[in-house]
Amino acid sequence: MIKEILTRIDATVSAEAALLLFFVVFIAVSWRAITMSRSASERRANMPLEDGVRRNGHA
Amino acid sequence: MSVETDRLDQRRDHQAAGTKGPILEEFSYDDAIVRMFSLATVVWAVVALLVGLVVALELVLPQLSAGLEFLAFGRIRPLHTNAAIFAFAGNAVFAAVYYSTQRLCKARMFSDLLSRLHFWGWQAIIVAAAATLPFGITQSKEYAELEWPIDLAIAVVWLGFFGVNFFMTLLRRRERHLYVALWFYIATIVTVTVLHVFNNLVVPLGLFKSIPIYAGVQDAFMQWWYAHNAVAFFLTTPFLGLMYYFLPKAAERPVFSYKLSIVHFWSLVFLYIWAGPHHLHYTALPEWASTLGMVFSVMLWMPSWGGMINGFLTLRGAYHRLTTDPILKFFVVGITFYGMSTFEGPMLSVKSVNALSHYTDWTIAHVHGGALGWNGFMTFGMLYWLLPRIFQTKLWSTKLAEWHFWIGLMGILLYIVPIYIAGLTQGLMWRALDSGGRLANPDFVETVQRLLPFYWLRVLGGAAYFGGVVMLLVNFVATWRTQPAKYEEPVYAAPALGKTYAEPCQQTPQMDGVAPWGEKLAGWASLDWHRRWEGLPVRFTVWVVIAVVVASLFEIIPTFLIRANVPTIASVRPYTPLELAGRDIYVAEGCYNCHSQMIRPILAETKRYGEYSKPGEFIYDHPFQWGSRRIGPDLAREGGRQSALWHLRHFEDPEALTPGSIMPEYAWLLERELNFGTIPDRVQAAAFLGAPYSDEELASAEELAREQARQIGEEIVKQGGPMGMEDKMVVAMVAYLQRLGTDLFAPPPGAAPEAPPAESEGAPTELPETETPVAASENDTDTAQLSTRSSSDD
CATH class of the missing domain: 1.10.760.10 (Cytochrome c-like domain)
Known part of the structure; x- marks a missing residue:
């Protein structure tokens, strides 16, 4: 019976479902990026330029 | 670890003395491991390119193998690809991860021992690959040729040593927010683990032979799901992490748009994993699966070019330095090739284009544009930036680095342009029909002979690129020789993360007369939850895993279900x-x-x-x-x-x-x-x-x-x-x-x-x-x- 069910499943629907899922995620991520404040964005963008405060040697 | 112990003692002292305010902890970075991986990168680059050169020569001089089986093209071509991907690019990724992760987390790597086990384990795996592939010990799956004992070692080294060390460092970090480069590293580690495990499920037949549990269509699907995503998550995402860290460093300015990098990351991670079936157009793979692969591949244009634009615009205001700074030159050309490859990849995934390009050298040109231009040049830019810092001296010769850049660029162009022409020539000759509807070039060898001049040009291009890497090796060794007698170990200070820290977030708008669920929805829509995730590495990783696994299962489960639907052919019998x-x-x-x-x-x-x-x-x-x-x-x-x-x-x-x-x-x-x-x-x-x-x-x-x-x-x-x-x-x-x-x-x-x-x-x-x-x-x-x-x- 399980084999019959599996055989009858229309796998092509997963293509449409995948597309839908992606759009939901994309909209959520875009919304998250848009709503980020400028200060938070700038603070994070600067992170690679801040190695930390040196306690010895050169600054 | 001694510095870590010191800082813990120091913290206890502060607490005992009742010090108020944030307590600064002192720590140092482990740059020795970066030096080790950097050296391995350069050495394996020389080896991988040298083998590549031999492989290219064998196509024009097949007698070069001298009848020696371990030099035959079919055996050493996988050696070239594995060395280029896992030895050269792999070690470059590790050098980048170890240098940037420590600084972005403001913490030393969790364990120096795990770092060394990772380094030596990975080099042993590469040596094992070099010792088995030429002797015909292979699983015959592209970029996954290594036999099962080596696969087990890869799993242990990758996840057990590297993964544990990386994630434990994240947990012990002193910087609340996880910078986007770390996101790309997280995606790399978890996805490569998943890909590696599921593509290498085999039945062992002794130490040097195994048989995959999948067969035919399923095996092909699983292999190209792996192979495409190996490109995505071994040659793309970690290099994007590298770009987002080292490009701002080299340009001395922040990334152009952090918001764009967020969209870039999630779109890329979510889309890439679906795209594998485009490698199997017009094969016996189900039509829906290859169409899905094509659609998602085309959509990949969007995040890929978003990342490229973000990279280019990060250099705004620094372009004048391009004339004098070879590092920025490498990065600009590397990002340009990223843009070219990620434009061409989706184009090649379109079925009608793929009908012409597939099986031809066009794919080889595409791959080498990405590997030599994107991976190679980003690595070289990073190494030239790193050398003075990890060896605590001046780069031995900026002039030689300039020469490396120009000869390397010339080598790439001399390689890919003839091979693009060769690929198009092949594709068009294979499909050409005469006026009577017969094949215009019925003898396959005619098409091979037409390509030989282009193959010779490829040898020249490869030799030029190899020459550039030899210059890098000379510069590397000469810089290393001017290192100080004893490396200074700078000590840094940063406060530990408080458990009660709450990042300032936007206020949920006050909404009078709105139902409670409406307020909750508004709160959710403000996406503070995502901002919190970005400071929670475990939860963040779990969601990356979910994104990757869900996307994979969407394709894999239906494809495996079709096993019941694969039309069996009564006359097809097992092999004798x-x-x-x-x-x-x-x-x-x-x-x-x-x-x-x-x-x-x-x-x-x-x-x-x-x-x-x-x-x-x-x-x-x-x-x-x-x-x-x-x-x-x-x-x-x-x-x-x-x-x-x-x-x-x-x-x-x-x-x-x-x-x-x-x-x-x-x-x-x-x-x-x-x-x-x-x-x-x-x-x-x-x-x-x-x-x-x-x-x-x-x-x-x-x-x-x-x-x-x-x-x-x-x-x-x-x-x-x-x-x-x-x-x-x-x-x-x-x-x-x-x-x-x-x-x-x-x-x-x-x-x-x-x-x-x-x-x-x-x-x-x-x-x-x-x-x-x-x-x-x-x-x-x-x-x-x-x-x-x-x-x-x-």
Whole structure:
């Protein structure tokens, strides 16, 4: 019976479902990026330029 | 670890003294591990490119292998690809991760011991690859050729040493927010683990041989899901992490848009994982799966170019430095190649383009544009930036770095431009029809000969690029020699993360008269939860895993369900014991590197090779051997085309039978004895994986193999060939090749010999009329060549 069910499943629907899922995620991520404040964005963008405060040697 | 211990003591002291305010902890970074991985990167770059150069030369001078089996193209091409990807690019990724992660987390790596185990373990794996691939020890899956003991070692080193060390460092960090480069590293570690494990599920047959649990369509699908995402998550995401960290460093300005980087990351991670099936257009893969792969590949343009634009704009205001700074030059060209490759990749995934490009050198040009331009130049830019810092001295010669840049760029162009032309030439010659509707170039070797000038230019381009890397090696060693007698170990200070920290977030708008669920929805829409995730590495990682796994399952589960729907062909029988032995030799020699076994439903292909391939023909193929390029012709219907003696002579000296052939000699197949003793285990393994052998066949596998070998030996003698071949490896290869593609036209068991093959379970039926290739009119080759398969194939 399980084999019959599996055989009858229309796998092509997963293509449409995948597309839908992606759009939901994309909209959520875009919304998250848009709503980020400028200060938070700038603070994070600067992170690679801040190695930390040196306690010895050169600054 | 001593500095870490000191800071803990210091913290306790502060607490004991009742100090108020944030307590600064002191720590130092482990740059020794960065030095080690940087050196390994340069050394393996030299090795990988040198092997690549030999491989390129063998295509124009096939006699270069001198009849030595371990130098044959099919065996050392995987060595080149593995060395380039896992040794050169892999070590570069590790150098980048170890340098940037410590600084972005403001913490030393969790364990120096794990760092060293990771380094030496990875180098041992590379050496093991170099010690096995030339000797024909391979799984024959592109970029996953290594046998199961090495695969186990990879899993331990990658996840057990590298992964644990990385994630524990994240947990002990002193910086609340995880910078976007770390996101890319997280995606790399978790996805490569998933890909590696699921693509390497095998049944071991001793220490040096295994058989994948998947067969045919499923095996092909799993392999290209892996291979495409190996490119995505080993050669793209970690290098994007590298770009987002080292480019701002080199340009001395922040990334242009952090918001864009967020969209870039999630879109890329979510889209990439679906795109693998575009490698299997017009094959026996289900139509919906390859269409899905194509659509998601095209959508990849968006995040990829978003990342490229973000990279370029990060250099705003620093472009004037391009004239004097070789590091920025490397980065700009690297990002340009990223843009080119990520434009071209989606284009190649479009079915109509793929019909022309697939199996040709176009793919090789595309891959090398990405590998040499994007991965190579980003690595070189990073290394030139790192060298003065990790060796605490000046770069030995900026002038030499400039020379490296220009000769390297010239090398890339000299490589890819001729190979693009070669690919287009190949594709167009293969499909060209004359006015009578016949193939314009019926002899495959004609197309090979046309490409040789381009192949020579590729050798020149490769040599130039290799020359550039030698300059890097000289600069590396010379810089290292000017290092201080003792490295200074800077101590940094940063406060520990408080457990009660809450990042300032936007206020949820006050909404009078709104239902409670509406307020909750508004709160959710403000996405503070995502901002919190970005400070929670474990939760963040879990969601990356979910994104990757869900996307994978969406494709993998339906594809595996179609196992029940793969139209079985009554006449397709398991391989005989001797054919299985021959197939193993075919795998070991890496024949798939030059020959496909997949005839697409395209008119020119069916005219050249015969009836297009059906999914039901591959159900006993562990592993599948569809291949991905045609340096030589397709072999899917090779069975019965030539005599046994022809094959024997062809292995002995291909050029003698096919003037102009660039196939290497396989004379050792005529000299080496076949090990009949291993055949019964091989047949048992096939039976274990579902091949319906009878008890009698299983019990007498060796005798059956010897009997078939004797018959082929006699056949060879009757055809005027040498005696005594019945116990040589060549008879097994002949047996396998003579079987290829013949089952479709064989009578099913119990049917009259003339009966046509069946495409469905049960009684044989005639092939549907729609499966007959569509004839092309004189002026309509483009559209008519793409004849459609019947829906039963999907």
